[in-house]
Amino acid sequence: MTSTPRPSILVLSLLGATTGMLSGLFGIGGGVVLVPMLVMILGFQQRLAAGTSVAAILPAAVVGGIGYAVQGNVDWIAAALLAAGIIVGAQIGSFLLSRVPTGFLRWMFMAFLLGVVISLWFVVPQRDASIEITVLSGALLVVTGLITGVLSGLLGVGGGVVVVPILMFFFGASDLVAKGTSLIMLIPGSLSGTIGNARRRNVDLRAAVALGISAAVLSPLGSVIATHIPPFWSNVAFSLLLAFILGQMFFKELRKKR
Template structure:
C-alpha cells in the first residue's frame, strides 16, 4: 500500500456537494428539528452520504451542523417557556458521559444484539405514541430519584448514540413524555437544550480528527437555523395528538432506515 493511499483525504480531494443541495438539506433538517425537538441528524447523515461524503465525514459534519440548529431551536422553545432547564442539565451530564462510554463499548459489545434492542425500543415508543397523548400543560416533577433517572436516561442515550450513530432527540423526547410526564413541547425544548453541549464536545473531537466538512456544516447549519422557527411554530399550532402521529411516522422511517442499512451491511460481510 502506498503512502498516499494511507493518508486521510485532503480538503481538495473530498467531494464538494452543491450549495443548493446543502441549503435544501439544511431547510429540511431545521424544520424537523423545530417540529420534533430532534437535532436533524437522522436526515442530514443519510443525505450527506447520498451527496458523496463517507460515513465518518457525514457523521462529523452532521454533528457540527446540528450545533447552531439546536441553539436556535432551544432558544425558540425557551422564549415560549417550554424548556425544563434542570432536566436539560441532568440529561446533558448523562449524555456527555454516555457518548464517551458508547465510543469505548463500540468495539467490545455484540452490536447485533444492541441494534435489535434499539429497534424494539423504537417500536414500543411508536405504539405508546398512538395509545397515550400527553397533556400540553404537563411538567416534569423533579426530586432526587427523578434527577438520578434523568442522568441515567442521558447516559443510556449517549451510549446508544455512540454505538448506533443515532441522535439523542428520538430517544429523549418520547422518554420525557411517557416516563417523566412532560408535555410534548417541554420534551422537545429540553431535548434540544441537551444537544448543545454534546454537539460542542463532539465537534471539537471531530475537527481534530478532520472528520468535518466545515463548508457543508456551515451551509446546512445556517439553512437549518432559518427553517427551525417554522418547525417550532408548527409544533405549537398542531395538537399533541397530531404531533404524536407525525412523530411516530418519523420514528417508523428511522427504524426502517436503520434496518435496511443493517441488513445491507450484513450481506456485504
Template sequence: MTTPGGEAFPPGVVFFPGASRSRPPKHGCRVDAAQPGAAIEARRMTSSPEPRRGTRFVITCIGVGLLAGLLSGLFGVGGGTVIVPLLVLILRFDQRLAAGTSLAAIVPTASVGVISYAVHGSVAWIPAIILAVGAVIGAQIGTWLLPKVSQTALRWAFVAFLVVVIASLFFIIPSRDAELELTWLSGAGLAVLGVITGILAGLLGVGGGIIVVPALMLLFGTSDLIAKGTSLLMMIPTAISGTVGNLRRKNVDLRAAAMIGLAACTTTALGAWIATLVDPFVGNVLFAAFLVFISVQMAMKAIRGRHQR
C-alpha cells in the same frame, strides 16, 4: 534511474528515451505507453476526491439544512438522521465526514430551536443540563463498548425499542400543561436516561432526541413541547463536545456545516411554531411517522451488516 540532466525520477515513474522532460505531479501519475517516445500523461490520483464546490453543492447544502431545521423544530431532534444520509447520497461525503459535519450543523440549529421553545416556556433548563452531563459520560462508555458489542444485534434491539415507543405514542397522550417536576428521584432518572442516551449515541450514532423526547413524555409524563425543547437544549453541549473532537480529526467540512446550519436556523423556528399549533395527538402521530422512518433506516443497516459478514 535518472534523467539525462542527472535528475532522479520518483519511484514508479517510467522514462521513455526521447520523451519530453515534464516534471510528474507530486501525487503519482499514470503513463500512457501507447506511442513510445510520447510525453508522459500524468494525472493526480486521490483516494476520496472532495465534493465539487459548485452551485449544486451550495443548493444541496441549503436544501438539506432547510429540511433538517424543520424536522428539528417540529420534533425536537438534531436532524442528523436526515443530514448524514443526504450528504452521503447526493454529495458523496465519506460517512465519518458526513456525521462530523452534521454534528457541527446541529449546534446553531439546536440553539435557535431552544430559543423558539423557550419563548413559550417549554424548556426545562436544569433537567436538560442533567441529561447533557449524563449523555457526555455515556458517549464515552458507548465508544469504549463499540468494538465489544454486535452492531447487528444492537440495531435490531433498537428497532424493537422504537416499535414499542411508536405503539405507545398512540395510547399515551401527555397534557400540554404537564411539567417536568425535579425531585431527587426524577433527577436520578434523568441522569440514567442521559447516560443511556449517550451510550446508544456512541454505539449507533443516533441523535439523543430520538430517545429523550419519547422517554420524557412516556416515563416522566411531561408535555410534548417541554420534551422537545429540553431535548434540543441537551444537544448543544454534547454537539459542541463532539464537534471539537471531530475538528481535531478533520472530520468536519466547515463550509458545508455553516451553510446547512444557517439554512436550518431559518426553518427551525417554523417547525417549533407548527409544533405548538398542532393537537398533542396529531403531534404524536407525526413523531411516530418520523420514528418509523428511523426504524426502517436502522433495520436496513442491520440487514446490510448481516450480509457483509
C-alpha cells in the same frame, strides 16, 4: 483518511433546511434524517456522516431551543441534568466511533424505535404536564443523558429521538416541554461530540457549517408550528417520521447481509 465528498452549498443548504424544520417540529436535532441523507445522497462514509451530523445539529438546536424557551416550553433543570450526562456520553461515543462495530447497536436502536412508534399511538401527553424533579428522577435524567450521548456519538442521531419519547413516557413531560428541553440539552452534547470527532477527523466542518446555518433558519418556524398541532396529531406525525427512519435502517441492514 477517507477523501471527503465536496457537495455543492446549494445541496447542503436544502438538506439542512429539511433538517432544521424537523428539528423544530419534533425537538430531535435532525440527525436521524441527516445521517442517512449524507450517506445515501451525498456518498459520505458512515463515520464522517455521523460526525458531521453531530456538528450540524448545533445551530438548529440553539435557535430551535430559544424558540421553545420564549414560549415557556423548556424545563431548565431537566435540560441541565440531561446535559451533564450527554457531555460525558458524547465523548465516550465519539471515542468508540472509530473502534466499535455498530451493527448490534443499530439493531438494538431499531428495537427501541419500534417500541416508541407503537407507544406513540397509545400514550398522548397532556399539554399542561410537567417533569417532577426528585433525587431519583434527577439521577435517571443524568443516566438518560449519558446513554443518549453515547448513541449520539456512535450513530450521529443527535439524541432527541431518544430523549423526547423518554421525557414524555417516563418523566411525565408534555410533548412541547419534551421537545424544547431536548433541543436545549443537545447544545452541549453537540459541542462535546464535535470536539471529540474533530480530534479524530470524523467531521467535515465545511459541510457542517452549511448544513447548520440553513437548519437554523427553519428551526424556529418548526417550533412555532409545533405549538399549533394537537398532542395526538403531533404524536402521529412523530411516529410516522420514526417509522420512516426505522424502515430506512432496517432495509439498509438487510442489504448488508446479502
